[in-house]
Amino acid sequence: MKNPSTERKLLNYALTYKNNILIGLICLIIAVALELTGPFIAKRLIDEHIVGIEDQWHEVEVQDSYTVSYNDNLYKREDRMNSGEDILGTAAIIQVGRSYYFTEEEIQFTGTRSIEGGNVVIETSDETTTAEVRKLSLNELYRFFQPEQTSIYWLLAIYVAILLVAAGFQFVYTYVLQKTSNRIIRKMRDDLFHHIQRLPINYFVDQPAGKIVARITNDTEAIRELYVKVLATFVTSFFYMAGIYIALFLLDVQLALYCLLVVPIIFLWMRVYKHYGGKYNTVVRSTVSDMNGSINESIQGMPIIQAFQQEKHTSQDFEKLNSTHFTYQRKLVRLSALTSFNLVNVIRNLAFVLFIWYFGSGALGAEGLVTVGVLYAFVDYLNRLFQPVTDLVNQLPLLEQARVAAGRVFELMSENGEEVKTEALSRYNGHIKFEGVSFAYKKGEYVLKNINFEVQPGETAAFVGHTGSGKSSIMNLLFRFYDHEKGMIKIDDRPISDWSRQQLRSHMGIVLQDPFIFSGSILSNVTMNDEMISREMAIKSLQAVGADRFIEKLPDQYDTVLKENGASLSMGERQLISFARALAFDPAILILDEATANIDTETEQLIQNALDVLKEGRTTLIIAHRLSTIQQADQIFVLDHGTMIEQGTHTSLIESGGKYHQMYKMQQGAKKQPAI
Template sequence: MAKYTETEYEKESNKSVLLRLLAYAKPYWHWMLLAFLLVLCITGLELYRPVLVGDAIDEFIGKGNFNGIKQTAVIYLLVLIGSFVCNFFQTWILQLTGQSIIYNIRQEVFEHVHKLSLRFFDITPVGRIVTRVTNDVEALNEMYANILVKLFKNLIKIVGLAVVMLSIDIRMSLYSFILLPVIIGLTLLFKTISRATYRVVRTKITFINTYLSEHLSGMKLIQIFAREKEKYEEFKEKSRDLYRANFKEMMVFAIFRPSIYILSIISLVIILWVGGNSVLAGTVSIGTLYIFIQYIGSFFEPIQELAEQLGTLQSAMASAEKIFTIMDEKPMIENPRNPVNLPAIKGRIEFEHVWFAYEEENWILKDVSFVIEPGQRAAFVGATGAGKSSILNLIGRYYDIQKGKITVDGVDISELSTEQLRGAIGQVQQDVFIFTGDIKSNIRLKNDEISDEEVHQAAAYVNAADFIEKLSNAYEETVTERGATLSAGQRQLLSFARTLAYDPAILVMDEATANIDTETEQLIQEALEKLMEGRTTIMVAHRLSTIQHADKIIVMHKGKVRESGTHQQLLNVDGIYKKLYELQLQ
C-alpha cells in the first residue's frame, strides 16, 4: 500500500474539497464561462492600452502627426469604454452567481443539520454549528464571486504580459524578469504562512462564537451568581486570542505587499537604466521604453494579487473543510427504504427486551419489557437516572436501541418512517421552548394546515385562552426568544396547546407539570382529562399525586422495570413505589 506524507495527504484533501466546491458551481457553468470570456476581453484590452500609447509616441508624437494623435485618443477612449462595460457585466454576473451558490450551500447545510440525530446536538456546541452555517459559508462567497475568475485573469495577464514583452524586445524582457525567482519564492512562502494563519483565525472565530452562544443563553444564571467579572475575563482572553490570530494574518500581508512593491520598483529602476542607455544608443525607441515601464507595473501587480488570492482561496478551503465535516456527518437515525405505512396509528406500544446506551455499553436501559395498550394511560416513576426520559425518546425513535425491539401497533418502529411515527406522537417537555414570533405561530409552528379556529380550540382546551385573550394583541401578541416575557406556567400552557393542535394519537409528557403552580396545574389536569380520552398517554412525573389515576404505573430502578400495576396495587406491595409514595407524603 502506498504511503503518503502529511503534505501529500493535505494536497489530496485540498483537491477533494476544491472539487466538491466546484460541483456547486456546475449548475451555473454557462454564466461562469461567460465571465471567463469577459475576463479574456478585459485582459486583452488592458494589454493593448500601453502598446497603443507606445506606438503613438513613436509614430505620431515624434513626427508631429496631430491627426494620428487624435485617432489614437479616440481608440484609447473606446478601449476604456469597452473595459468598463466588460468589467461591469463580469462583476454583475459573478456577484449574482456567487450569491446564488452561497444561498444553495447555506440551505443545504441547514437542511442537513435538521436531519442529524439528537446525539449530534448532545455533543456539538450550538455556537459551532451557527459558525458553520453563517461565517464559514459566507467565507466561500469571496471565492465564488471573485477569486476563481480573478485567479484565471491574473494568470492570463501574467502570461500575456510575458508573451507581449518577449515579442517586443527579448533583451529588455529578460532584464524585466531578473527578479522573478525571488518573487516566486516570496509568493510560495506567503501562500504557506497565510494558509496556516487563516486556519487559526477560523478556529478562533468558532471558539468565540461557541462561547458567546452558551453564555448569552445562560446570562440569567451568570447574573444570579454574580459571575459577570469572571466571565468577562474569560471572554477577554478568547477575544485576545482572536485578536492575535487576526494580527498575525495582517502582519503576513503587511510584509508581503511592501516586499513585492519594492521588487517592482527595483525592476523598474533596472528597466529605466537599461532602457535609457538603449534609447540613447538608438537600439530601443522611446515608445518601447514606455511600454516596458507600463508593463513592469502591470506585471508585478497580478503576481501580488495572485498570491493574496491564493491565500483567500486557502481561507475558503479551510472554511469548506469545516462545513464538509458537518455535511459528512451521517444521521444515526435513517428512514427505511420502503417504510411500512400504517393507515392510522392507534397507539399500542410494546418494548421487547430492550437494551439501550448512549455510549458504548454504558447501559441506560437493561432488558426492559412492557406493553401499553391503545388509549391506556401509563406512567413511569423512579429515581433520577432510572431511564424514564430515555424510554420517551426511544418511542419517538430519536435514538436507536442496541438490543431488543420496540413496536407501535405491532410494527417495529425501525420499519416506520420517522415522519409518520413522530407525527403521531405529541410531546410536552418540562423545559418548554418558545420561538421568537407571536402566540399563534408558536402553537401552529408554521403548519398552515392548522387553521386559526383550531389554534383557538386547542388553546381553549388547555385553558390557555384565558391568559392569551387578556394580552393586548391576543393571539397576535409578540413573544421574544424562549418566551422570556411569559411565565413558566404560561409557556407550559402554550406547549400543551401546541401539542393538541397537532391532534396526536400518542401523548407523551415528561414532567409536564413540574414547573407549574398549583392553580395552573389544576387547569391543566382538567384539560388533560378531556385530552387523554381515547389517546395512548405516557407520563413521567416525580410528583406521584399527578399520576395516581393512571391505568398502569411502571416503576424504573437503575435501568430496569422493577414493579408494574395500578396505584392501589403497588401500594399493596411493600416495594419501591410504596416507599416513594410514603416519602412524598412525609
C-alpha cells in the same frame, strides 16, 4: 473512495453555476484584451505619428493629405509614399536633443548625434558622417506634424472607445461573478442548514450551539469573500498577467523571459503563506467558534451569572479566548505586513533595475534598434504587471481564511446525517411494545437494561423513578432521537425502524419539562406554520388546555408576538402553549416528559381536565415526579437504574408495598410537613 479536497468541493459548488461563470470569464477576457491594447496604440502614436517625423522626406510634385510645403517645395515622408510616385529629391528631418533639424541630404539615423556649427555629426562604431542642417522653428515643425493630426485624433478616439467598451465588459463580468458568488453562498448555506436538521440529536449534545452558529454564519461569510472578492481578483489577475506577458513577448522576447521570473517567486510565496497562514487561520476560526459559544452560553445564563456573582470569572474565561484570537491575528498581520507590500516592491524594483540595465547597456546603445514607442510600451506594461501581482499577494490572507473556513464547513457537512423520508404515513393506533430493549449513550454504559412493557391503544401509561432511572431515555428511544442497541421497539406490531424518523414522529406529540417557545405569535407557536393546522384548530387546542384564560387578557390575544423563548410569559403559560402545540397535531401517541413538574397546582389541574377529554383514542405516556398526577393512569411502570422493577395500577402498586409505595409515602409526607 478518497474524500475530495476542500478546494475540489469549493470548485464543485462553483461549477453549479458554470454557465454564468463562463459568461463572466468571456467578458473578462474581452475586457482585458481591449484594455491591454492601450500601450500598443500609444506605441503606434509615438513611433509613427509623433517621433515618426524623424525620417527621410522625399520631394514630390503632386500634393495630397500627407505632403508638407517647406521652402516652396512639397515633401512627403518616406513611409507615406505611394507606389510609383515620382521622387524629385530626398531630404531628412533629424532630432538632436530637444530640437529638430532639416537637411537636404540623405542621412543615416543610427548613432550618436551632435551639432557642430551648422552641421549634424553622427558617430557609429564604424564611421562618422556629417550633414549640413537647418534648425526648424516651432511653426515650421508644426507643418510637418499637421499630416499626422488626423491619425492622432483617430487613434485617441479609438483608444477612448476601447476603454469604454472594456469598462462595459468589466461591469458585466463583475456583476455576473458577484451575483453568481452570492448564489453559490446562498446554496451552501441552505445545504448546510438542511444538513444540520438531518444530524442526530447526539451531535447537538456534543457541540455547543455557538460553534454551529459560527459555521453557518461566520465561516460561510468568509467563503463568500472567497467567491466574491478573492477568486475575482485571482481570475482577473491571471488573465491580466497573461495578456501582459503576451504583449511583452510581442515587444521583446528576451526581456519578457526575464520578467517571467516573477511567476515562480509568486508561486513560492503562495506556498509559504499557505503553510503558515493556514495554521494561524485554523486557530483563529476555531477560537471565533469558541467565543461565539461562550457568548451564547453567557447570555442564556446571565441571570445565574449575576445571581452568583460570577461576572469576573466569566469575563476571565472570555478574555482567555479573546487573547488567543488576538495573538494569532497578530501573527497573521505580521506575516502579511512583512511580505505583501514589501515583496511586490522588491520585485518591482528589481524588474526596473533589469529593465534599465537591459536597455541602457545594449538596446539603446549606438547600434540599438528599440524605438521610443517600444520603450514607452515596455514601461507601461511593467507598471501594469505589478498591479495584479500586488492584488494577488494582498488577497492571500483572505484566501487562507476562506480555505480554513471552508474546511470547517465541509467538515460539518461530512457528518453522517439521517435519511429524510416525508412520505405520508397512515395514522397508527398507538399500540406500543418494548421487547428486551437495552440502550447506552456511551458504549458499554447501559442506561436501560432489558426493558419489557406493553401499552394498548388509548391507554395512559406513566413512568416513575428517581433521577437517572431511565424514564426520559425510554421516550428518546420511542421518538428515535436515539436508536437502541438491543431488543425491539414496536408500534402496532411493526418495528419502528421500518419507518423513517420523520414518518414515525408525524403521529407523535411531545411536551417537555422545559418548553421551547419560538419567536413569533402565540398561534404560530402552536401551528408551527403547518398549513394543515388552521387558525381555528390552533385556538381550539389552546382553549382545550385552558390557555385562553391568560391569552384573552393579552392586548393582541392569540396574535400576540412573543419574545425569544417566551420570556414575557410565566413557566406555566409557556407550558400550556407547548401542550396545545402537541394537541393541535392530533397525535396518535402523546408524550408528557415531566410536563407538569414546573407548573402550579391550578394550571396542572387544567391540563389534567384537558387530558381526560383528549386522551380518548390516543395513547398517552407520562413521565412524572408528582405521583398525584398519575393516579388515574391505566399502567404505571417503576424504573430504578435502568431496569423495570414494578408495574401495575396506582392501587395495586400501593398495595404491593414496594418502591412505588415508598415514593408515594415520601411525597405525601412532604405535603403534610408543616410550614416553618
